[in-house]
Amino acid sequence: MSASVLVPSxxxxxxxxLYLPAVFTAILAALIGLLAISNQxxxxxxxxxxxxxxxxxxxxxxxxxxxxxxxxILPGLVVELAEIMAISEILMSREMRKxxxxxxxIPLPLNMNMEIMDTAPTFIAIxxxxxxxxxxxxxxxxxxxxxxxxxxxxxxTRGVPTNTWEGIAGASGIAWCLWLVGFLIFFIAPxxxxxxxxxxxxxxxxxxxxxxxxxxxxxREEFKREKE
Amino acid sequence: MLDVYVWFYTGAFLVIFGxxxxxxxxxxxxxxxxxxxxxxPAIGVSLIFLTYNHTIALLTFIAATTIIxxxxxxxxxxxxxxxxxx
Numbered sequence: 001m002s003a004s005v006l007v008p009s010x011x012x013x014x015x016x017x018l019y020l021p022a023v024f025t026a027i028l029a030a031l032i033g034l035l036a037i038s039n040q041x042x043x044x045x046x047x048x049x050x051x052x053x054x055x056x057x058x059x060x061x062x063x064x065x066x067x068x069x070x071x072x073i074l075p076g077l078v079v080e081l082a083e084i085m086a087i088s089e090i091l092m093s094r095e096m097r098k099x100x101x102x103x104x105x106i107p108l109p110l111n112m113n114m115e116i117m118d119t120a121p122t123f124i125a126i127x128x129x130x131x132x133x134x135x136x137x138x139x140x141x142x143x144x145x146x147x148x149x150x151x152x153x154x155x156x157t158r159g160v161p162t163n164t165w166e167g168i169a170g171a172s173g174i175a176w177c178l179w180l181v182g183f184l185i186f187f188i189a190p191x192x193x194x195x196x197x198x199x200x201x202x203x204x205x206x207x208x209x210x211x212x213x214x215x216x217x218x219x220r221e222e223f224k225r226e227k228e
Numbered sequence: 229m230l231d232v233y234v235w236f237y238t239g240a241f242l243v244i245f246g247x248x249x250x251x252x253x254x255x256x257x258x259x260x261x262x263x264x265x266x267x268x269p270a271i272g273v274s275l276i277f278l279t280y281n282h283t284i285a286l287l288t289f290i291a292a293t294t295i296i297x298x299x300x301x302x303x304x305x306x307x308x309x310x311x312x313x314x
Contacts, residue, residue: 015280018236022276025240029247029269036251044307048262048300052247055269058289059243062273065280073277073285077292084296088303095312139287 015065022063030056043091047084054080125151129209136201138208145212172210179203236279242272263300267293 007016033052040046054076061072096102125147132144182199185192246268249256256262270293277286 014232018233018279021236021240025243025276029243032244032247032251042259044259044303045262047303048259048266049250051266051296051300052250052269055243055247055273058273059276062276062280062282062285069280070282070285073282074288077285077288081292081295085299088299092303092306092310095307095310099310099312101310139284142291 011066018065019063022059026056026059026063028056029053029059047087047091050084050087051080121151132205132209136205138204141205141208142212144205144209148209149212168210172207175203175206175210177203179207232279235275239272239275239279242275243269244272246270246272259304260301263297263304266300267297 030053033049033056036052037046037049040049058073058076061076062069064072128147128150129144132140132142132147134140135143178199180203182196182201182203185196185199246265249268250262250265253261253265256265270289274286274289277289
């Protein structure tokens with residue numbers, strides 16, 4: 001195929017040669033998913049099949065094969081995650097209202113009373129936070145936040161005082177301001193690009209870490225309230 | 229080393245046949261089996277991302293697909309405990 005009209009010379013020939021197969025794969029997968037959805041009557045099955053259509057569209061974006069594709073996939077993933085979370089909540093609350101029954105928030109035995117839940121979390125949390133600090137940026141923040149989440153969820157001891165909680169929220173906001181300042185420096189004083197880069201990377205790292213950690217703190221208070 | 233195309237076409241094969249398996253595969257009346265079948269196209273997409281060197285997208289996709297299957301499994305378990313027909 002001669003796709004030389006619109007393709008800039010910086011795109012590698014491998015990506016150009018894979019473009020048509022990737023687009024066909026994406027459209028075929030999405031069509032299979034959509035046909036299955038059109039035959040489906042149950043809402044839960046429809047929700048699961050939406051995942052297949054999402055996968056097809058991710059391939060369609062990835063077929064561009066440049067950094068642009070990568071930066072477009074990330075928000076696509078986050079949106080898909082939020083959408084599935086919201087629709088599954090709606091589905092469950094509708095069924096709950098229809099049947100007039102309630103089920104606990106997470107239907108698992110959460111009071112796991114094992115020796116390892118007492119000793120391991122500290123080490124694993126420190127390991128995850130150190131690895132997240134090494135990665136920096138959004139992914140590092142998610143990893144380190146996962147460490148805090150794991151620590152908070154497995155150590156169901158006394159609750160964190162309200163002051164600490166608000167302090168963490170404030171630190172998260174200040175870190176986000178650091179990120180914005182770093183972004184601004186890129187345009188105002190491009191000579192200091194290294195400073196701007198590190199402000200941005202560590203700002204977003206601290207922010208994401210604390211945000212994910214806060215989810216754990218909030219969730220833990222929720223569990224305690226339900227138990228009592 | 230193996231050719232780049234091998235990874236891409238393996239990924240494409242997994243995506244298409246995994247989609248068919250999720251849509252009309254054996255035993256998909258059970259939502260649990262359908263959810264587990266969804267993992268096959270996810271592996272295919274991971275291989276395609278790997279072909280294109282989309283590292284960050286691949287890492288985030290692995291995390292996101294794990295969380296999505298956790299959400300779906302939680303929804304299935306809760307609906308079954310409620311006694312809704314699936």
